[in-house]
Amino acid sequence: xxxxxxxxxxxxxxxxxxxxxxxxxxxxxxxxxxxxxxxxxxxxxxxxxxxxxxxxxxxxxxxxxxxxxxxxxxxxxxxxxxxxxxxxxxxxxxxxxxxxxxxxxxxxxxxxxxxxxxxxxxxxxxxxxxxxxxxxxxxxxxxxxxxxxxxxxxxxxxxxxxxxxxxxxxxxxxxxxxxxxxxxxxxxxxxxxxxxxxxxxxxxxxxxxxxxxxxxxxxxxxxxxxxxxxxxxxxxxxxxxxxxxxxxxxxxxxxxxxxxxxxxxxxxxxxxxxxxxxxxxxxxxxxxxxxxxxxxxxxxxxxxxxxxxxxxxxxxxxxxxxxxxxxxxxxxxxxxxxxxxxxxxxxxxxxxxxxxxxxxxxxxxxxxxxxxxxxxxxxxxxxxxxxxxxxxxxxxxxxxxxxxxxxxxxxxxxxxxxxxxxxxxxxxxxxxxxxxxxxxxxxxxxxxxxxxxxxxxxxxxxxxxxxxxxxxxxxxxxxxxxxxxxxxxxxxxxxxx
Numbered sequence: 001x002x003x004x005x006x007x008x009x010x011x012x013x014x015x016x017x018x019x020x021x022x023x024x025x026x027x028x029x030x031x032x033x034x035x036x037x038x039x040x041x042x043x044x045x046x047x048x049x050x051x052x053x054x055x056x057x058x059x060x061x062x063x064x065x066x067x068x069x070x071x072x073x074x075x076x077x078x079x080x081x082x083x084x085x086x087x088x089x090x091x092x093x094x095x096x097x098x099x100x101x102x103x104x105x106x107x108x109x110x111x112x113x114x115x116x117x118x119x120x121x122x123x124x125x126x127x128x129x130x131x132x133x134x135x136x137x138x139x140x141x142x143x144x145x146x147x148x149x150x151x152x153x154x155x156x157x158x159x160x161x162x163x164x165x166x167x168x169x170x171x172x173x174x175x176x177x178x179x180x181x182x183x184x185x186x187x188x189x190x191x192x193x194x195x196x197x198x199x200x201x202x203x204x205x206x207x208x209x210x211x212x213x214x215x216x217x218x219x220x221x222x223x224x225x226x227x228x229x230x231x232x233x234x235x236x237x238x239x240x241x242x243x244x245x246x247x248x249x250x251x252x253x254x255x256x257x258x259x260x261x262x263x264x265x266x267x268x269x270x271x272x273x274x275x276x277x278x279x280x281x282x283x284x285x286x287x288x289x290x291x292x293x294x295x296x297x298x299x300x301x302x303x304x305x306x307x308x309x310x311x312x313x314x315x316x317x318x319x320x321x322x323x324x325x326x327x328x329x330x331x332x333x334x335x336x337x338x339x340x341x342x343x344x345x346x347x348x349x350x351x352x353x354x355x356x357x358x359x360x361x362x363x364x365x366x367x368x369x370x371x372x373x374x375x376x377x378x379x380x381x382x383x384x385x386x387x388x389x390x391x392x393x394x395x396x397x398x399x400x401x402x403x404x405x406x407x408x409x410x411x412x413x414x415x416x417x418x419x420x421x422x423x424x425x426x427x428x429x430x431x432x433x434x435x436x437x438x439x440x441x442x443x444x445x446x447x448x449x450x451x452x453x454x455x456x457x458x459x460x461x462x463x464x465x466x467x468x469x470x471x472x473x474x475x476x477x478x479x480x481x482x483x484x485x486x487x488x489x490x491x492x493x494x495x496x497x
Contacts, residue, residue, distance in 0.1 A: 027394040033491035043451030044121040050078035060422035060447040064157035074135040079128030083476040084415035090142030094181040095282040096477040097125035101188035103485025110492035143167040154435030175222030176240035179215035180247035187254040238284040245271035246285035280349040317370035324371035333396040333461040341471040344456035352482035354384040404450035411444035412467040414474035418449040
């Protein structure tokens, strides 16, 4: 980043900090944030697979994948399509569920009348993950659909006639990464449902423990076991060690069982406790794990977790313009920029971690230490707010990157169900190749995928509203999941709490 841009950003952050808590300088009101929160949750209804419930609000969708798993004599109906296609990928689905749960755990008290919908979105994920975890002893089902075949078609999920192959990891063909992430999802969700549905919460936690034991005992990457079925789509590039520490951390949080603390202490150094990593995603859990475990030190002074607080500081300081260890890249418009493909996934996870860490710091008046300087919780809130506001339309293009929010938002979303005529408007089957006319059409999507956050603009703040440019125009569940928590924080009139 050139010095002028860096100096400009530093001034922006300083200015934002002065008004972050009052929202007096905000482009958006509390009600705007609440509206965005409701829509960010509603998006998950557009991604549902299986038999839709009577209270389905995105009514242009229909039932789909009702025989998933049947040819393998297992019930794998339900769950979520990851993005704009019709495949159910286990690793991003589990990560989505973990992050939705973490959003509710930290910021559910700010969700008000949106809380039940958020919990329903979590349960839609966990109901499926429970099936996938318990259908066959010694195995975890991690995918439904052949992505190579699926991507050769442009079909509504309701019309699918591509192979619904089922893939699993097992004791012979391990997948510690996807299994440990599934354990994390079930454990985190067990916290969400602990008071409102204790029996369901207990089932989630017990299953999480079994799945984690499976992940830990039979070690290996699912990318090696399943190869071209998951790669290059959701290859586990970071390996599986980060997921083992992440899964153990969530089991510690959910169960308060001392054995998980012992596991973290004994294995943390091998599993990446000493590594600094500067992004958080469906693939790499290290930064998220550090922040999650720092809570124990900041709120309970658990000395075993002091290391994680120090590494959380390193992560946070890398994001703060002007700090001695600043290394993040921001666009001229102030957007955190990590990758040319689906960049907003990194923006939403970053905003979420900034706010969560700010909450943990505020619990005891703590600060993040950046060399000889310190950064306060309000600085983190200000930077997170800049990212949230940018997504919602406070950016150079004056474009909201959440579909259906604001006056101007993308019309050509890379999403099969949204871009093809609804099954209700056009009941006749639209075959595999016949759908491509809609992919290449210049007409707006006929079905509004309300709440979907897309891949987003490039490093020059430019966005091509082009359905065929999937790098920028495709939504994904794991982009929205952490945003639910982040925007919930700003929807509350008591954001200083």
